[in-house]
Amino acid sequence: MTRLTSKLCVVTGAGRGIGAAIATAFAHEGAHVIVTDKDAASAQSVAARIGAEAMRLDVRAEEDWDALATAHPQIDVLVNNAGVTGFEDGAVPHDPERASLEDWRAVHAVNLDGTFLGCRYAIAAMRAMGAGSIINISSRSGQVGIPMAAAYAASKAAIRNHTKTVALYCAGQGLAIRCNSINPAAVMTPMWEPMLGTGPDRQARADAFVADTPLRRFGRPEEVAALAVLLASDEAAYMTGSELTIDGGILAGSAAAPG
């Protein structure tokens, strides 16, 4: 497994879930991986498991990105994976009528500001080599409206657009720095815990979330990681500004599609 041999790859929010799966897959493909997370302990535990380096990095904090730039002024791959729904600390309203400005901004601070800061760092850290791959984890929720998760949906839509801006900017500068997004739908990770809850109706709730998904199941973090490996590798050298959807087929249809 040598698709990423000798590549230096940074993954944010890699202490668990999709980020941990991406870091694991990258290490498996021969990359030198820097596992970062705002939770230092989880980053360290993943790094120890896969033989990688760990670093605490809160994607909202400019000074944390500066510290990363000092430690690693040159990289090959960055995955902007860290993200929040806004429901981590309980069920607060996130619809467009009742969401508070504070909660709206808190979601954007991680998802959008974090991705902006990550892209900015990566362009500088890839410029010397003139090449690299930036992978932004957006979401199916950034492709459709989500009435009960307005900030999440808006921030993920903005990530898709910023991905294209970064791709065009780098190409315009004559750099082979590629920037693409991955748009997953429901992938079973700890992010779902507040929505699934505990108790006897947990399975029924999980089934309901994927009832409209043609493949009728949650995706697995490893399935998203496989796409990240492709985008990080030189096999994807002609891909930039593009989006890879991984959603069990849900966006292939719509309410207007014939049954």
Ligand SMILES: NC(=O)c1ccc[n+]([C@@H]2O[C@H](COP(=O)([O-])OP(=O)(O)OC[C@H]3O[C@@H](n4cnc5c(N)ncnc54)[C@H](O)[C@@H]3O)[C@@H](O)[C@H]2O)c1
């Ligand atoms: N799980 C899904 O169904 C799904 C679907 C579409 C998109 N996504 C996206 O995939 C990404 C990963 O999701 P997941 O399901 O693995 O989530 P998760 O909640 O399981 O893990 C998120 C990780 O990000 C870290 N994190 C949170 N805020 C951070 C910050 N400010 N700085 C650094 N790290 C921070 C957390 O500590 C955690 O380790 C997110 O961007 C999410 O929006 C997930």
